[in-house]
Amino acid sequence: MDPIRCGGGHDVTSTPALCLKDCGYSGDMFEGTEDGSPEEIELRIAAVLTNLPIIRSLAASIAMRADFDLDSIADLRLAVDEACSTLITQSAPNSTLRCAFRVSADEIRFVVTVPSTSDSKPSSDSFGWRVLTTLTDHTATWVDGPLGDDADASSPHLVHIELAKRRMEGLPG
């Protein structure tokens, strides 16, 4: 069997899979890697609201390529937008937002983290939280201290929001 190549000619080691080089190729779709372990995608980006379109496009693209139904794709896109926007507004100045997606066979899990000067977590009574819980199957938030290299005296806290969107039941495959 011929090795699988992406459009850029790089070997794609697992099927279905993304080419890990930057040629923009993605396999037919991905639902985790070949051995069944989840696909991990991480984005680090300046914690400013003008970056939201990049983050939500990535979220939509991941859900689309994982072959989620159109409602779920739209829901995840909105939820990621909401979660990131919430954290950006409470981020320390000049900080970096870390967005981690984990795509497994039955769900997409998203964790967004931002350094903050405050140890308060987003309110679960807010309208924004109502938006998140309506749009996703799992919502959580917590605050902890930065570890190792991330430690920074000016922003001693890390605020996280975690979301999970499950694949709709009754879908083929």
Added chain:
Amino acid sequence: MTGTQSSRARDHESSATGYEHLTPMFAEMAALPEDDPRRAELRNELVTGHLPLAEHIAARFANRGVPREDLVQVATLGLINAVDRFQPDRGTDFLSFAVPTVMGEVRRHFRDASWSMHVPRRLKELNLAINAASAELSQRLGRAPTPSELGKHLDLSPEQVYEGLEAGNAYHSMSLDEALSPDADSDPLGDTLGQTDESLEGVENYESLRPLIEALPERERQILTLRFFRHMTQTQIADRIGISQMHVSRLLSRTLENLRKGLLTDPEL
């Protein structure tokens, strides 16, 4: 504009054009001073009375990939413009002036209002095809389809479906939603709502949120309520309101963004 008014207008369709009874109102309106409150009444009656014309023109452009309700809105907007600009003393009758005006408005909508970025025609068509297939598959499946189901249905590769879906993000529907002010709202669906409040209580920033939600255009508020307080899916909402799922998605996305901006600028917070 109420249902009784438009049904009364329809009763007159048995006569030659169905609009003769409206003609004298143009002269009456033109004779009134600018600030006479009667002008607004006449204008309203003229627009309402001619609504079947806008619907008729919209119907001629139906099935070209733009939701019918959008076309009716654009045509209605054209009609309002026509009523405002028509000068009865010029000697032409209103219909010969209004028909080209309304049709021009609808054509312009097709040409530019719907896409904010330059998107190649191939992608626009792909996106429209996906939109149509999505509506059809949603009906059949009872839920929104996946990209692979769309690909199978349209005989497209996954990459083509992704491209078409992404092209949809450049689609711009704001002009028609914003052009119609809440006052000009003729959407009877709007009447079915207005129960946002009870379900909103218990939300911490309810007090700051309520005026923002109330200030939303009718349709945005309705979509917001159906999604977050009635827990309907975007596909179900699309079906209920009569627009595409992608359009619901765009409106919802913009509404949430505006609410967030509104909450952030609220001095109380």
